[in-house]
Each structure stands twice: as C-alpha cells, then as structure tokens.
Amino acid sequence: MPVFRALARAAQQTVLTPGCGCRPLALAVRHISFSPRQVTSDASFHSVSFSETDHPKVLITGGLGQLGVGLAKLLRKRFGKNNVILSDIRKPPSHVFHSGMTGPFIYSDILDYKNLREIVVNNRITWLVHYSALLSAVGEANVSLARAVNITGLHNILDIAAEHGLRLFVPSTIGAFGPTSPRNPTPDLCVQRPRTIYGVSKVHAELMGEYYHHKYGLDFRCLRYPGIISADSQPGGGTTDYAVAIFHDAVKTGKFECNLKPDTRLPMMYIDDCLRATLEVMESPAEQLSMRTYNINAMSFTPEELVAEVQKQLPDLQVTYNIDPVRQAIADSWPMNFDDENARREWGWKHEYDLPELVTTMLNSIGADSRIASAN
Numbered sequence: 001m002p003v004f005r006a007l008a009r010a011a012q013q014t015v016l017t018p019g020c021g022c023r024p025l026a027l028a029v030r031h032i033s034f035s036p037r038q039v040t041s042d043a044s045f046h047s048v049s050f051s052e053t054d055h056p057k058v059l060i061t062g063g064l065g066q067l068g069v070g071l072a073k074l075l076r077k078r079f080g081k082n083n084v085i086l087s088d089i090r091k092p093p094s095h096v097f098h099s100g101m102t103g104p105f106i107y108s109d110i111l112d113y114k115n116l117r118e119i120v121v122n123n124r125i126t127w128l129v130h131y132s133a134l135l136s137a138v139g140e141a142n143v144s145l146a147r148a149v150n151i152t153g154l155h156n157i158l159d160i161a162a163e164h165g166l167r168l169f170v171p172s173t174i175g176a177f178g179p180t181s182p183r184n185p186t187p188d189l190c191v192q193r194p195r196t197i198y199g200v201s202k203v204h205a206e207l208m209g210e211y212y213h214h215k216y217g218l219d220f221r222c223l224r225y226p227g228i229i230s231a232d233s234q235p236g237g238g239t240t241d242y243a244v245a246i247f248h249d250a251v252k253t254g255k256f257e258c259n260l261k262p263d264t265r266l267p268m269m270y271i272d273d274c275l276r277a278t279l280e281v282m283e284s285p286a287e288q289l290s291m292r293t294y295n296i297n298a299m300s301f302t303p304e305e306l307v308a309e310v311q312k313q314l315p316d317l318q319v320t321y322n323i324d325p326v327r328q329a330i331a332d333s334w335p336m337n338f339d340d341e342n343a344r345r346e347w348g349w350k351h352e353y354d355l356p357e358l359v360t361t362m363l364n365s366i367g368a369d370s371r372i373a374s375a376n
C-alpha cells in the first residue's frame, strides 16, 4: 500500500509542477485523486458490492435519444426497474413516464464531472452505458459542441468508470471508419481515418477505452453499431436516418424524399437486435472477449433496395431523391458491409432481423401507431 501512495504522490508532484513550466490544467488536478493502483483496488471493492445484489446497478447517459429508452426497458425487464437509471439533459417526454416499465430518471450532464460522480456514488452504480453523443450530421453542423460532448464528456466517463470499478459500455459506429478503410467488407482491425468529428471522436473513444483497459484494468466494452432503425423513437441526426424516415413518411403521406443517392450501400440493424447485442456483450464473461471493440452487423442495403422492399407492401409509395451533399459525402466514406465475424465467433452474436422482417416489423408498428393516433 505505501508503494501505491508513493506512486500517487509522484503522479501528483508531476501534475502540479509540469516540466514545461505551464499552468497545470484544472482537468489534470482531478486525475491526482486516484492513481492507476487505486483504480485496481477500488475495482475489487466494487465487484463485492455488485455481487451483493446479484444484479448490476446501471446508469444510462444520453438516455432520451433513439436508443436509450429501449435499452432501459430491456435492462429493467432483466435486472428490475429500480436497478436501471435513465439520465439525460432533456426533459423526458410523457410516454417515458407512462410506459409500463417506468423506472428512475435523473438529470445528468456528462460535462459535469462532480454531478456524475455523485450519481454513481449515491446509487452504487456498477454498469455505465454511455449513450450521450452528437451524431454525424449534427456534429458536422456544430463541431465545437460535438468535440466537447463526444471527447471531453468521454474523458469524464472514463475517469468515473475507472475510479469506481464500473463495467463501461461505449458504442462506436460504422462512422469510425473513413475513405481509406476497406469498405466492402470492413474488418474489426484496419485503417481508421474518418473525416467527421463524430468519427474522430469515436476512434478516440475506442482507443481511450482500450488504453484504460490495459493501463488501469477498466472493464471497457464497445460495439460498433451500424445504422439503427426503430419505430417508436426518432433518430438523432445521423447519416442513416433516411432508413427510419421512409417508414413514417410511407405510412403517413405515401411520399418519401430520400437525401442519399439510390445506390448508397450502408450496414443497418433493427433496434431490438442492437439492444440485445449490447446486453449480450455486457454479460459475456471477460475470457470470451479477445478484443474490447467489435463490429456487429445484421444487413446491408441501398435506398433503392429498401424502397423496393417497402413497395412490396405499399405499392403506391412515391419516392424522389434530393441529395444532401454533407450526408452523401459522409455515407460515401463509410463501410458498405461490416465484417462481424469476431463477434459471432467469440461471444455468439447472431442477428434476428433481415431486410424483409425489418420492413414488415416497421410498417406494422408505425401503421398501428398512426391508426391509434387517428382514432384518438
């Protein structure tokens, strides 16, 4: 133990009196509150409290976006509703409170480190699912905010997770690859030179998570999601949003204007598969994971292939193309097919929804919703 304290003191000394003579950063002062050694001892303390309840205590950040509410429902079903806390900086819509699986919701801004720590400590959190982010198209429109949320925010999350021995899930994306990556298919390990702030921030998250894993023993787990398609939650400004919008427009107006070219091929997944994959990788025994970041995939299609499948059920659907140059440039630099062989072999990843099942499920779900809405 004295060795740990000496190490911590040495680290403190280095931070407080940097060799360059510059003023130490406020952020750096935070790091001296724990040393890499303390992280390891804290981790074993927290794993004791985890086994006391047999269930993880989960905090989801950015939980009111496209994916968080669905994940909270899935995790609450498995671990009990009070063991999963949804958080965001937005006011939750009434359906989040009035759904059958309602559980705790709290305000949490990931840029507020002390508030995050308070939440983790007071609620004895053991798993952290970090969903807060600015997505690709929104990020390009506000680079400084994307940099703050996706990079500075991630640093807060990593430090909190390491300090308190949490199991940390951070999603990455097909957007973590770029034009110089092999695109058809894209393997787990290859050149990653994305051209968006979103992609750059996600490569940063992958590498920082893996670094904290090797350096401090952080139980970091990361899946690169493809474009996610969901019926009852709206996408948050990504390049694959067209594949959600088409279903709503087809049911409500019978017309759809697509902002990507008809032959733009991108990997996609239905939300239920995505959320189940997240739970499965979080529950996988560590010895099954040879890596900390995995591609996962279900299907890959172009707008014209999706339109053809939707028109099998709604033959009157009219489609026009009005290309958004920003989104098109992003899509043209992303993988066309995703190689998820390692996830399938190591921890048993298996998707359930292909394109026909996806289309039927989406149309049934949105059609039913809009019939209910018009009946009201």
Ligand SMILES: NC(=O)c1ccc[n+]([C@@H]2O[C@H](COP(=O)([O-])OP(=O)(O)OC[C@H]3O[C@@H](n4cnc5c(N)ncnc54)[C@H](O)[C@@H]3O)[C@@H](O)[C@H]2O)c1
Pocket: 061, 062, 063, 064, 065, 066, 067, 068, 087, 088, 089, 090, 108, 109, 110, 111, 130, 131, 132, 133, 134, 135, 149, 153, 171, 172, 173, 174, 224, 225, 226, 227, 228, 229, 234, 235, 236, 237, 238, 240
């Ligand atoms: N949806 C997809 O197709 C997709 C694909 C690949 C990866 N992902 C990743 O999955 C995660 C969740 O995606 P999503 O589609 O639900 O995103 P979303 O954009 O719909 O939601 C993100 C949420 O983060 C919140 N947020 C923003 N700033 C915050 C802050 N300072 N503190 C706390 N919360 C803040 C927002 O209010 C929003 O509710 C993201 O990390 C995203 O990069 C999503």
